[in-house]
Amino acid sequence: DIQMTQSPSSLSASVGDRVAITCRASQSIATYLNWYQQKPGKAPKLLIYGASTLQSGVPARFSGSGSGTDFTLTISNLQPEDFATYYCQQSYRTLFTFGPGTKVEIK
């Protein structure tokens, strides 16, 4: 199975900051990498698919990059509604796997 790791596990940031979350796969997954946002008590929401394509309706301050084994989710100009937990997920193999999550908290 493909294992996914994320770093950091949590971070504190202020409104207006630029933050970056890293996701790493245990083997190459090309760009079969998706990002989700989850707020407390809510279902996850798809943000980015194919490593860099923004899902419809997602603000342009979110961006994704990477290929192979290393990926990054960047949030520019962090907004109050962006404080949440972010998960990466590989869809290269049909046994989908998620990263452990990164919690973005208010500083």
Place this chain on the structure above:
Amino acid sequence: EVLLVESGGGLVQPGMSLRLSCAASGFTFDDYAMQWVRQAPGKGLEWVSGISWNGGTIDYADSVKGRFTISRDNAKNSLYLQMNSLRSEDTALYYCTRAAATIAFRPLDYWGQGTLVTISS
């Protein structure tokens, strides 16, 4: 509007069984692969199982293989998860999700609100 509504969760004892259901509406159900994803209390997301549009391809996470069975009834726009030999570590909120059909990367573009399964004696 795409809607996924899970049901069937509850409190059961270890070793017992449960059957989860997911009622889908607002899209052509048999055009899409479907997945179950779970989240233990206070923990991260764990992919559980997936099924292709016609049921021809089915996959399971190692943690549930041999105990859980995914199925679908396209005539009823419904997805199911039969869970047998339940363990305390199966305690979680179970989400029904849709895998985007026309996108090669198969992201999970719609999620239900989840149904809670609690395994305890």
